[in-house]
Amino acid sequence: MCPPNSGSLQAPLLCYAWAMTLRSRTAIAALLIFAAAVAVLLAMGRPPICTCGKIALWGPVGPMQSQMLADWYSPSHVVHGLLFYAILWLVARRAPVERRFLFALVVESAWEIVENTPMVIDRYRTATAALGYTGDSVINSMSDIAMMALGFLAARKLPLWAAIALLLALEIVPLIVIRDNLALNIWMLIAPNDTLRAWQSGG
Secondary structure, eight states: OOOTTOOSTTHHHHHHHHHHHHHHHHHHHHHHHHHHHHHHHHHTTOOSSOTTSOOOSBOOSSTTTTTSSBOTTHHHHHHHHHHHHHHHHHHHTTSOHHHHHHHHHHHHHHHHHHHTSHHHHHHHHHHSSOTTOOOOOHHHHHHHHHHHHHHHHHHHHSOHHHHHHHHHHHHHHHHHHHSOOHHHHHHHHHSOOHHHHHHHTTO
């Protein structure tokens, strides 16, 4: 991407400087979005880290899930990024990718805030297999947003077939291991099914 009226002998240098400026602005805006999300989550009373007092890379299925940096639901946020990139490419491909990325970051951050409201937490507990879910720690929410960003950037770099293969793998592996994934999560939130919930619970 180049600035307007850059058709001169200095055009390559102008284009490089413009691109670096745009990337710098995007990075600053992304950090501000992260910071805003952290501030809102803390204001909502979400714990910064696991209430157990531990910080770990991985939260196994159980009480510490959604409390550590990553867990079996982290792949679903990478899928968010893959899907956001595809949708925004379809509906807003003329917009600079940096703007599309920031839009996806805002949407993901907003979801992390909504997901940790009492109403949605209660919905998870009553409608899905997450019976003991109490919401995310702030570091887990930040990790989820970062996972979305990773998925978005991966979708930009990967060929279409590889992005589709990655999406399928990130849905199939959690389905096999914990009997849940993004598709089932959405299904159970919108239209709970007792048979499916029993299967997810190991019944």
